[in-house]
Amino acid sequence: MxxxxxxxxxxxxxxxxxxxxxxxxxxxxxxxxxxxxxxxxxxxxxxxxxxxxxxxxxxxxxxxxxxxxxxxxxxxxxxxxxxxxxxxxxxxxxIYAMVDALIDDKTIEVRVQHPHQYGYQFIDKGDTLELVQGPSMITYGLNKVAGVEQISKEITRVVFEKVLDQRFKVGDSVAEIRDxxxxxxxxxxxxxxxxxxxxxxxxxxxxxxxxxxxxxxxxxxxxxxxxxxxxxxxxxxxxxxxxxxxxxxxxxxxxxxxxxxxxxxxxxxxxxxxxxxxxxxxxxxxxxxxxxxxxxxxxxxxxxxxxxxxxxxxxxxxxxxxxxxxxxxxxxxxxxxxxxxxxx
Missing domain, CATH: 2.160.20.10 (Single-stranded right-handed beta-helix, Pectin lyase-like)
Structure with missing residues (x-):
């Protein structure tokens, strides 16, 4: 024991x-x-x-x-x-971060969910993110990041270059597409x-x-x-x-x-x-x-x-x-x- x-x-x-x-x-x-x-x-x-x-x-x-x-x-x-x-x-x-708020048609706030991830920075200007339907893990599509603002150790505001997919909603997630x-x-x-x-x-x-x-x-x-x-x-x-x-x-x-x-x-x-x-x-x-x-x-x-x-x-x-x-x-x-x- x-x-x-x-x-x-x-x-x-x-x-x-x-x-x-x-x-x-x-x-x-x-x-x-x-x-x-x-x-x-x-x-x-x-x-x-x-x-x-x-x-x-x-x-x-x-x-x-x-x-x-x-x-x-x-x-x-x-x-x-x-x-x-x-x-x-x-x-x-x-890492997936959950959508916490939809600010406008190009702007969202995401929140890292697990306490072990608090403070973790993984979104930068110029990154491409996949927009993921939370319940299915199916990717709606990709969107490039135009700007990032760190609100707290949990919340990040993300501005995209393109208008968001209309299916994307609070409770869905984003993740970085990378090499x-x-x-x-x-x-x-x-x-x-x-x-x-x-x-x-x-x-x-x-x-x-x-x-x-x-x-x-x-x-x-x-x-x-x-x-x-x-x-x-x-x-x-x-x-x-x-x-x-x-x-x-x-x-x-x-x-x-x-x-x-x-x-x-x-x-x-x-x-x-x-x-x-x-x-x-x-x-x-x-x-x-x-x-x-x-x-x-x-x-x-x-x-x-x-x-x-x-x-x-x-x-x-x-x-x-x-x-x-x-x-x-x-x-x-x-x-x-x-x-x-x-x-x-």
Whole structure:
């Protein structure tokens, strides 16, 4: 049993509005928050490094080992150890801000919603923002920023160059359209932590290969919502290959080993497709029962093929209602050539 404070204020390293940053052979034994937090950065690499507790300690960082917000260029996590942190190994995403007021046909006020985002600056003159319908996560269109005024740590007034889409209303959201980073996650070990393995919500090319995952929740979660965390997601090109997923989802942090979700209201589930183009190939899934390996919601385009699924005795078997695969409100999903069900 471990006890923790309510706040996660003290990051090991905060890197803001910087470029070409490399962490090489760095060990973080403890931080009272994230291990490494990158915000508005271009090209960040973490390699040959570790987040691991020292001595007889049980806890390393009290939040994510690494975390990236509104970054560009490249994000590389290569040959690292992430263990015993109280949240995920990484979370890569953008930011949604909710429309708080419509001032005129070109002017709005937006409010960052989650307390962890207060004071975060991500809108500048000249930026292009996507205008997003909150309940569906569907983008109405794009509009360029003509002017910005910071009203408070929560509220920003934004003036656009063009007249706003007439469908846009209070309660919808905006997010920055940018040069989404390409992400490489290769050769890492993720284990012994509290929550999930990785939250991957970047629209650039994302490759996850040759990693080892042993996490109590989902090893990989694709998400995004404009109703709680307000984290911009919606992947568009992901390859997950040659990884070992070792008896994940033995806790409560997820429905499946690979969990694809989105904060979409029921009335839009038939039409909204938030995450796209995911290839899962050549991986090994060590599982202790027939619980879910894939849980898909609002996906357009996923291929799951040539993966090996091996039965273990690592944990007691659960009462299973849906075995291995659950696909809801999704299109173009292919599950094939996964005939190596060993031990069942």
């Amino acid at each position: 471990t006890f923790a404070p309510a706040r996660r204020d003290y990051v090991g390293f905060t890197v803001t509005s910087s470029q070409d940053v490399i962490f090489d052979n760095v060990t973080i034994h403890h931080a009272g928050g994230m291990g490494i937090l990158g915000e508005n950065c271009h090209n960040v690499t973490i390699q040959n490094s570790a987040v691991t507790p020292s001595g007889n300690r049980y806890i390393s960082t009290t939040a994510d080992a690494t975390h990236f917000v509104n970054c560009t260029g490249e994000i590389n996590l290569v040959n690292n150890l992430f263990e015993n942190q109280k949240d995920d190994a990484t979370n890569i995403h953008g 989404y980073p390409d992400v490489l996650i290769k050769g890492n070990t993720i284990r012994r932590n509290r929550a999930r393995g990785m939250l991957l919500n970047c629209r650039g090319k994302t490759i996850v290969e040759d990693n080892y995952f042993h996490s109590p929740g989902a090893a990989i979660l694709f998400e995004g919502d404009a109703n709680f965390w307000f984290e911009q997601g919606g992947v568009s090109d992901v390859v997950i290959r040659n990884n070992t997923f070792d008896n994940s989802v033995f806790g409560v942090w997820g429905n499946s080993v690979l969990d694809v979700a989105a904060g979409i209201s029921k009335e839009y589930q038939d039409t909204a497709r938030y995450n796209k183009n995911i290839l899962v190939e050549g991986n090994t899934f060590n599982v202790y029962d027939k619980g879910l390996i894939l849980d898909l919601f609002s996906v357009d385009g996923l291929i799951f093929r040539k993966n090996k699924i091996v039965k273990t005795n690592a944990y007691p078997e659960r009462k299973i209602e849906k075995e291995f695969f659950n696909v809801q409100y999704s299109d173009n999903v292919v599950i094939e050539d996964n005939n190596q069900f060993i031990g069942f």
